[in-house]
Amino acid sequence: MPGQRPEAPVECKSGEDLPKRSGSRVSCHEGIIKLQSADMPCLPGAEFNNDCNRCVCGNAGEEFCTLKGCSAEQPVAGCPHGPAFIDECNNDCNCVNGKVYSCTKKACKPGEQPEKPRSCGVDDNLPKRTGRRVFCHKGIIKTQSLDAPCLPGSVYKADCNTCVCGDNGVAGCTLKLCSKDESGCPHGKEFIDECGNDCNCVDNKFYGCTRKACKAGQTSQKPMSCNGTDNLPERSKRRVFCHDKIVKVQNEDAKCLPGALFKMECNNCVCSDNGVAGCTLKLCLPEQKADCTLKRLKRSTEPCPPGCAHGPEFIDECGNDCRCVDNKFYGCTFKACREGQMSQKPMSCKGSDGLPNRSRRRVFCHENIVKVQDTDAKCLPGAAFKNECNSCVCSDTGVAGCTLKLCI
Incomplete structure (x- = not known):
């Protein structure tokens, strides 16, 4: 520009209105603007800016800066x-x-x-983000690191308290006493107390419990303690589990709580961080024989459970292997079922395509359900299965006819 000379230093009087350079410290030193790496000791006597704060460099290269709360938002x-x-x-x-x-x-x-900021008001319930401050600022929901100075005028929650950020980037908050889950029910929605009572959270304020008599040393409304899945009480059609070392209860179809330990028949299960349970895969044998014998002794007209109507072995909707025990009932492995699936309900099929695999076993479609047998066993008439890449159908005499494709 007119009047400017190349290579002539730009003069300055203070650290105000200095230009910016990414990753570098721009300072006013000895009356001229100088540039140095931001990680180098500053020049004694130099003035420069650190965000919104003014800094002066000491004789030993140490920085002395104002302590204003700078807005993280630029x-x-x-x-x-x-x-x-x-x-x-x-x-x-x-x-x-x-x-x-x-x-x-x-x-x-x-x-x-999408990409349109969500609007908010002072009293709105803000969403949550792990490790982030979610706040309402200028009518929209924003986020920032928890250790960042808050934005002047922003409103957010700290546990159950409401905080408003001042002009200096320091928040003033209400001083309510917050329980563990921001309610009057610190043990969750439902638990079992030492006396075997069922306790339910009422209006997020207090627990209402049944009134079984307590034995000596037991305290009502004090959660029953636990250290795993052993000796957990039972509740019909409910999941009883050990969580945070106390016995809690929820519906069987509810998403399990991360870290929860519980039983699925004879198998032990642990809930992952995403609310999906992983269980052992032991073969559980339901106690149907004794139940049936008892009914007969009482001359009940209700029939005993049917035998193994689906044959010796089948695969259920959840991918479990079910095997006939004593020609009376099925014992199945216990993989977790997805939504809409039922354990011990046979997996349906319409031919040999899409059948699951079992090492050294024949998996076949028979009577529209998925069954299993040894590979050297006589096939069932009408069964459809795969032999490598070829499709096979079993004849009335138990002899399989297969396509003759060359499998690679």
Whole structure:
């Protein structure tokens, strides 16, 4: 520009209005603007900026800076909503290189728009993000690191308390006493107490319990302790489990609590961080024989359970192997079932395609259900199965006819 000379230092009087250089310290030193790496000791007597704070360098190269709470948000044309926000579809959106937002890809519900910030009010229930502060700022939901100075005017929750950020980046919060789960029910929704009573959380305020008499040394409404799956009480059609070393209860079809330990028939299960249970795969034998004998002794008209109507072996909807025991009932492994599947209900089929595999066993479709037998056993008339890449059908005489493709 006119009046400027190449290679002439730019003069300065203080650390105000200095230019910025990414990764470098720009300072005013001895009346001129100087540049050095940000990780080098500063120049004695130099003035420079650190975010919104003014700094002066000491004689030994140490920095002396003001302690203002600097806004973590630096709006730019490409990212007008700050570094991070949550959109209407509950996606996390982060500013990339100060130019554009990159968002997660959760499906939007009707009326929602991706990458459009979710609006909020002071008293709204804000979503949660592990390790992040979620707050309402200028009418939209934003996020930042928990250790970052809060944005002036932002409102957020700290446990059950409401916090408002001041102009200096320091928040003032209410001082309510918060229980473990932000309610009056610190042990979760349901537990069993030392006396064997069922206790349920009422309106997130207190527990209501049944009134069984307590034995000496027991305390009502004090949770029953546990150290695993041994000796857990039973509740019909409910999951009784050990969680945080106390006995809790939930519906069998509910998502299990991470870290929960419980029984599925004779198998031990542990719940993963995503709420899916992993169980041992022991063959459990239901005690049907004794039940049936008792009914007969009482001359009950109710028939005993039928025998093994699906043959010696089949695979159920959950992928479990079920085997006939004493021609009376089936004992099955216990893999976890997905939604809509039923244990001990045979897996359906319509031919040899898509059948599961079992090492050194013949898996076949017979009477529209998936069955299993030894590979050297006589096949069942009408059974359809695979022999490598070839499809086979069993004749009325128990002899299989197969296609003759060359399998690679």
